[in-house]
Amino acid sequence: MQNPSQPTKPSSIALWKWAAIIILVYVFIAGWFVPLKPGIIEASPDRTIAGDQLILAVKGYNSHFMKDPDQIRAWMRLKGDTVIKALHVEVVDDRHLRASFYIPSVFPIKQDAYPLTLILDHPTDGSSVLPNAVFVTPAAVEDPAEMGLWTRDKIDHIHKLEGFRYPFRNILAETIRNTYFHVPMWFTMIILFGISAWYSLKYYRQGLIIDDNISTAFVKVGLVFGMLGLVTGMLWAKNTWNAYWSWDVKQNMSAIALLIYSALMVLRSSIEDDMQKARLSAGYNMFAFVLLIPLLFIIPRMTDSLHPGNGGNPAMGGEDLDNTMRMVFYPAVIGWVLLGIWISQLVYRVDILKRNQ
Amino acid sequence: MKLNKSCHIYTLFQKNMKVRSAFIFMMILVVQVAQAQQVFSPDYMRSIGKIYVVAGVTLIILLTLLIYMITLDRKISKLEKRQKHE
Amino acid sequence: MGRIWNLVSTEARIELRERFALAGILLYVLSSSFIVFSIWRQLPAREWGLTFWVIFLFSSLMAVLKTFGRESEGRYFYYYTLYHPLELFAAKVLYNAVLLIFIFFSLWFVLFVMAGNHMVRGWWFLVTGLIASVGLSILLTLIxxxxxxxxxxxxMTAILALPLMIPILINLLRLTSYSLGTTPDQNPWNEVTLLASIVSLVTAMSLWLFPYLWRS
Incomplete structure (x- = not known):
């Protein structure tokens, strides 16, 4: 303990804390202000009958249709190379255009309804895709001669938009930015719980009560980050999956993790003796953390999930995260984790001060 | 280490009636504006490419961490007060 | 091994001396399945499995609750000087596992009588029940x-144990739906491996932690 009457040199903030601040500032600026690539929000009508003329009103996002309007091309894709090109594309303004198609009355495959994917290509905006834009019901009278229309056109000379921009995904739109705010909450929670388990192990080995204080602080802050992950996830889920809680496996597992650690806090509050409290909670903490591993990393992989990265593929890889997003996402995880450790450090310093008084 | 007590957000908030009433007034204003624009209607949340969802998520995180910091600040003030008495 | 057996038999003798103890568990199983059945009226295969495990979960909590409460503190001190903690733990786990297997079979019988037989692969259900009894008895004894x-x-037992039981329970439900034939899944080995690995994880952690937690 320092003597309060003695003036002490204010200790400088450690380097990693500055790093946390700088990284998080970068994450907030990049996460909020880097624009999205142009995309298609919606196309109407969303259903039609085969063998009909279809005039599709397309609504773009971040698009610049007025620039080179005569070079815009549009396709409807059934699968692979089976496409039809738009007969005519008429630009209304930067955000709206009308594309007219002739949908052949016969299809190369037989189905009750044919989902068609809309593809747009623009010299400056690059190409954009709207999956399942139109559902086509089969025609009453089929003309086999029109089968050739499907193989006549090809998607070629697609433009690619270069630059530091996030991808446009259809249901997500701007909420793709939540990757830097919602997702790192979970990473932080797990890492804080891990550090806490590590200090529990240290307490188990050496029996210093200070390690118990540190371990508890990490659990407390980990719980805060876990709750944040849950609440922000619910808000995001409401606006993409249309429900706050969809009983998705990852939602459930995270809620269970929070339950387990809340139980730890309840356990701590119900024991009077400090040594007893420290020992029991250290034991439970290590036990819980080890059980958390199958809960968070194995079971979600074995079930279908709305979250990306399930059913066998590693989380956060492949096409869910492109190179541009990686450049913000990895720093975001590091920044939030450092912030979590920082807050935990403040908490345990306060707790230790309180115990020493 | 001596701290100027009036610097503390907390004491400022507790002591100063003006600050408090201004804060309450601000809250009421925010609620009014929110109601006027129907913040919680899905149409509003989903306009402009659902950017308000991102705003909501960011706000939730920042506000929670802020509130957590305030409780921590309060704890430290209490400790300091106790230390002074000893 | 002989010493562990000694402890188990002491345990059993204490339990059987109070005749209502075992009958109490049976009554608990019976009345809770009666309540559930009078709410559902009829149990199709899927609900049969869910009901089974819900009742099993709470009955096992109830049964294991008094594992360490039965004896006085003086007796524990005596045990502590006489036996290694792991011996005590093994004895308790063994006894609880027998208790849970007893619950498993009686519950199966009760639901069989009340709601009929929905089993397509009864042997699988038996295997599931045995793994569940052993796994849960280890977990619950530690908690x-x-x-x-x-x-x-x-x-406190309920608060601490329930969330930790969920990973085991999820796999139990999957295996049960396999044995009830309510899932198209034809290969239960994935679930069995996962369940077995979770149980062995629990076992390893318990064997490591119990001597430490018990010391006081």
Missing amino acids: SSIAIKTQQNAS
Whole structure:
């Protein structure tokens, strides 16, 4: 303990804390202000009958249709190379255009309804895709001669938009930015719980009560980050999956993790003796953390999930995260984790001060 | 280490009636504006490419961490007060 | 091994001396399945499995609750000087596992009588039940050894154990739906491996932690 009457040199903030601040500032600026690539929000009508003329009103996002309007091309894709090109594309303004198609009355495959994917290509905006834009019901009278229309056109000379921009995904739109705010909450929670388990192990080995204080602080802050992950996830889920809680496996597992650690806090509050409290909670903490591993990393992989990265593929890889997003996402995880450790450090310093008084 | 007590957000908030009433007034204003624009209607949340969802998520995180910091600040003030008495 | 057996038989003798103890568990199983059945009226295969495990979960909590509460503290001190903690733990686990297997079979019988037989692969259900009994008895014994040190023993066991039981329970439900034939899944080995690995994880952690937690 320092003597309060003695003036002490204010200790400088450690380097990693500055790093946390700088990284998080970068994450907030990049996460909020880097624009999205142009995309298609919606196309109407969303259903039609085969063998009909279809005039599709397309609504773009971040698009610049007025620039080179005569070079815009549009396709409807059934699968692979089976496409039809738009007969005519008429630009209304930067955000709206009308594309007219002739949908052949016969299809190369037989189905009750044919989902068609809309593809747009623009010299400056690059190409954009709207999956399942139109559902086509089969025609009453089929003309086999029109089968050739499907193989006549090809998607070629697609433009690619270069630059530091996030991808446009259809249901997500701007909420793709939540990757830097919602997702790192979970990473932080797990890492804080891990550090806490590590200090529990240290307490188990050496029996210093200070390690118990540190371990508890990490659990407390980990719980805060876990709750944040849950609440922000619910808000995001409401606006993409249309429900706050969809009983998705990852939602459930995270809620269970929070339950387990809340139980730890309840356990701590119900024991009077400090040594007893420290020992029991250290034991439970290590036990819980080890059980958390199958809960968070194995079971979600074995079930279908709305979250990306399930059913066998590693989380956060492949096409869910492109190179541009990686450049913000990895720093975001590091920044939030450092912030979590920082807050935990403040908490345990306060707790230790309180115990020493 | 001596701290100027009036610097503390907390004491400022507790002591100063003006600050408090201004804060309450601000809250009421925010609620009014929110109601006027129907913040919680899905149409509003989903306009402009659902950017308000991102705003909501960011706000939730920042506000929670802020509130957590305030409780921590309060704890430290209490400790300091106790230390002074000893 | 002989010493562990000694402890188990002592345990059993204490339990059987109070004749209502075992009958109480049976009654608990019976009345809770009666309640569930009078709410559902009829149990199709899927609901049969869900009901089974819900009742099993709470009955096993109830049964294991008094694992460490039965004896006085003096007796524990005596045990502590006489036996290695792991011997005590093994004895308790063995006894609880037998108790849970007893619950498993009686519950199966009760639901069989009340709601009929929905089993397509009865042997698989038996295997599931045995793994579940062993796994849960280890988990619950460890948790109740923690909870006994607190003021509110009963509620603390439930609070601490229930969330930890969920990973096991999820796999149990999957295996059960396989044995009930309500899933198109034809290969249960994935689930069995996962369940077995979770149980062995629990076992390893318990064997490591129990001597540490028990010391006081």
